[in-house]
Each structure stands twice: as structure tokens, then as C-alpha cells.
Amino acid sequence: MTPSVRRWLCLAAIAGFAGFYLWGLQGLPGFGRYPGPYGNIIASHAVEQAHATGVVSAVNFDYRGFDTLGEEFILFIAATGVATVLRRLRGERRGVPVDQVGGREQTGTSDAVRVMAVLLVGPMVLYGWYLTSHAQTSPAGGFQGGVVLASAVVLVYLAGQFQAFRRITPVGLLETAEAVGAGSFVAVGLSALAYGLAYLTNILPLGHQPGAVDSSGTIALISFFVGVEVSAAFAMMVAELLEQALVIRETGT
Amino acid sequence: MSALFFAVVAWVAGAGLYGIVTSRHSVHQVIALIVLQTSTYVLLLGVGYKAGGVAPYFSDISRHARTVDPVVQALALTDVVVEAAVTTLLLAFIIQAHKRFGTVDPQQFSQLEG
Amino acid sequence: MIVAVAGGPSLDALQVTLLVIVAAGAALVVLTREPVRQVIVLSAYGLLLALLFLTLQAPDVSLSELVVGAIVLPILLLAALAKIKRDVK
Numbered sequence A: 001m002t003p004s005v006r007r008w009l010c011l012a013a014i015a016g017f018a019g020f021y022l023w024g025l026q027g028l029p030g031f032g033r034y035p036g037p038y039g040n041i042i043a044s045h046a047v048e049q050a051h052a053t054g055v056v057s058a059v060n061f062d063y064r065g066f067d068t069l070g071e072e073f074i075l076f077i078a079a080t081g082v083a084t085v086l087r088r089l090r091g092e093r094r095g096v097p098v099d100q101v102g103g104r105e106q107t108g109t110s111d112a113v114r115v116m117a118v119l120l121v122g123p124m125v126l127y128g129w130y131l132t133s134h135a136q137t138s139p140a141g142g143f144q145g146g147v148v149l150a151s152a153v154v155l156v157y158l159a160g161q162f163q164a165f166r167r168i169t170p171v172g173l174l175e176t177a178e179a180v181g182a183g184s185f186v187a188v189g190l191s192a193l194a195y196g197l198a199y200l201t202n203i204l205p206l207g208h209q210p211g212a213v214d215s216s217g218t219i220a221l222i223s224f225f226v227g228v229e230v231s232a233a234f235a236m237m238v239a240e241l242l243e244q245a246l247v248i249r250e251t252g253t
Numbered sequence B: 001m002s003a004l005f006f007a008v009v010a011w012v013a014g015a016g017l018y019g020i021v022t023s024r025h026s027v028h029q030v031i032a033l034i035v036l037q038t039s040t041y042v043l044l045l046g047v048g049y050k051a052g053g054v055a056p057y058f059s060d061i062s063r064h065a066r067t068v069d070p071v072v073q074a075l076a077l078t079d080v081v082v083e084a085a086v087t088t089l090l091l092a093f094i095i096q097a098h099k100r101f102g103t104v105d106p107q108q109f110s111q112l113e114g
Numbered sequence C: 001m002i003v004a005v006a007g008g009p010s011l012d013a014l015q016v017t018l019l020v021i022v023a024a025g026a027a028l029v030v031l032t033r034e035p036v037r038q039v040i041v042l043s044a045y046g047l048l049l050a051l052l053f054l055t056l057q058a059p060d061v062s063l064s065e066l067v068v069g070a071i072v073l074p075i076l077l078l079a080a081l082a083k084i085k086r087d088v089k
Helices: A003-025 A037-050 A055-063 A065-085 A111-133 A142-158 A162-168 A171-194 A218-246 B002-022 B026-048 B070-101 C013-031 C035-055 C059-088
Strands: A092-094 A248-250
Touching: A003 B002, A037 A055, A037 B070, A055 A065, A055 A218, A055 B070, A065 A171, A065 A218, A065 B070, A111 A142, A111 A218, A142 A162, A142 A218, A142 B070, A142 C059, A162 A218, A171 A218, A218 B070, A218 C059, B002 B026, B002 C013, B026 B070, B026 C013, B026 C035, B026 C059, B070 C059, C013 C035, C035 C059
Parallel strands: none
Antiparallel strands: A092 A248
């Protein structure tokens, strides 16, 4: 198929899709007028029921916890897949890490970038843990916190130190953290079965006051484990890709 | 006004699809896929939005305040993070395909044998 | 904060503006054919999306889109591009 045939076929298909979409929209409530029955019930009960003022986290880690478990394992499998697909092939060797700028002479990282990156690592780690541990009270949670923690690790690389980056991301540690995070989520769910309750029922004491850090039982606990898993998964994927780009060479080049 | 919102969602999805089909570079194709994915987040959040509603966080507002739908937010939130991981898996496949075939043009992959 | 009035506008001016910019941004990301430039445009597009999500009252989604779009995805994409470029030479 030539590119221009392909392009016109695609445009025709998109036009057809747009037609169906617009037809389907006739039956939707207008923007901003959604009645949201399911969401309204959760929004009006979550604070009392789960002692969580962050209702989105209550949905993620309690009401729809099983759904999130599935999502979590998509992430887990994707990270494992990256590590498997990028394994060293025959005829490849490890070289000295060389940073490279495509098509130009090699340039060092500027001092301004280094200083900013180094200064930001600490606050980013703190912020990541803050987000991970405050799912029950604020717009936070393990997913956001985990990504922020992984970004803090990336900043170490941006500060110009690939060796330092590799030292704080040993593959064994990351793989263990990932597995512990994902496994603990499953274990928290299973522990409810021991009490004769449904999988992922919130079994821990809910704390005396909604919105306090020690409230909401398993929501905070699961958020913590999700944070561990997400941060380890992303740090591992960044490490694998950077390793490919900077260290792995074909023999003979 | 709601026509504008749904038109923007359709536009973003269409732009992503067009990029995927016409792309001559696998990484470009993956980025077009990311654009296509973002249209679903915008649609989800827009469907759950209520005019005059506030974010569903009750630490400092009344328990009976009018809030937007928390369920679609939970769906979009996990999706943003998980899709980034799946995208990385695609990048890993592209790197290995490039090692093997020496090209990143998806329109040439079909002519190659593995 | 816009108070809902029956029959009043459902989108406020900020949302309309951001929607139009996001639409333009999506087209710009796809039409930028050079991948390294495209990554930079993509990260700006992620920032725009984060702002749009904020006006849709979704601070949590906004936060994860901000971090994923501005830091994690660009570094992963640039690393993959660097690897591909190195092998070409």
C-alpha cells in the first residue's frame, strides 16, 4: 500500500468514525450536566464509610480496589516485559558509559542544570513520600507519589552522574521492591478472607477522625505499597533504557 | 458549548490516529499513540464534570458540597501512569526491532522477515 | 468559581481557552515529524493537559499527567531515540 493511499484511507475511516461518534453523542447528557448517580453515592458516603476525605483514593484502593489490582499488574508486567525484552543479546558487550548528543560534538551538562538537579533531588523524594502516604486526605496517592519518586531518581542522572544513578538503582533491589509492592497489595486483599470477608474488604481500624493521616485503614496501606511498586517499576524502566543507550554496544563498533 | 468539548476530544483522537497511520518513524508512531490515549482522559474527565462542581476532596469543604464524579477521576488517574509503562514496553520492542532490522520505519517492517 | 445557573454556560472561559489550545497542541505533536523535537512538543502538550485537568476539577489526574508528561515520558523517549541514533552511525 502506498503512503498516499494509506493516508486517504485513514482520513476516510476517521471521517466515518467521526460520524458515528457524533451520532452517539446525541444520546449523552451535555457537558457539565452529567447526573453521575454512582459517583454521587460514593461522594456522599466515602467520608463516613471509609474515613477518607480523598474520595478518589477511596475509589481507587477500596470501592474499586480489585480494578486497581488489575491495573497494577498491567504496570508490573509492562516493567517486567521491558527488562526481558532489553536483555543483552549475543554479540553485544558492555562499554564504558558514554553520554552522547546526536550529531554534535559531545558537550558536558551545564553547571546550572547540575546544581538545580542536585538541589531538587531531596525535595522530590520528600514530596514523593508525602504523596504516597497521604492518599486518604488529599489529591495524592501511590500512583502519583511513585512517579514523583522515580523522577527524583532520574534527577540524579540529569545531574550528570550515570554511575551514581546506577549505584542507587541496583536491579536486584528494584525487582525486589516491585515484587514486594505488588505482592503486598494481593496479601492485603487476601488477609480480609481470613476474617471471612470479601476480598479487599477494609479490615484495619479506620481511625477516629476522617482526614487524619492514621485514618482510612487499608486505603493508606495499599497506597503505600502501590507507591513502592510504581516507583520501582519506573526507576527500573528508566535504568534499562539508559543502560541500552549509554552502555550496551555491539561488538566491533 | 458542550459540542465544542466533544469536538475537541474527537479532534485529538483523530489527530492521534492520523499520526499512527501516516508515521514513518516508530517513535513518532508511539508518540501519536500517546496523543490518542490523552483523548480518552479528556473524555473521561469531561463526562464526569459537573458545572459548578468542585474536586471531590472533603478535607476543607462541606460534606454535602456539589462535587464532580470521583469514579472517572480514579479511572483516568491509574490510566495515566499505567499507560506510560505500556508505552515504555513499546519503546523496548522498537529498540530490539531496530537492532534486528536496522530500520525504524513501520511501513518497511511488513516487507521484512524475522 | 462559576456557580451553576440553569441554562447558563456549562464551560467557563478558561476551559474553552484551554480546550482550543489542547486541540492545537495535539495536532502540533502529531505533525512534528522529527522525533527529538516531537518529544519536546509532547512535554509542553502534557503541561497543557495538566492545566486542562485542573480546570476540570481533577487535581490528582493533573498531578500525575504533569509528572508523567513532563519528566518520565520525555526521558524514556529520549533514551530510546539516543539508542536508535547511536546504532545508525
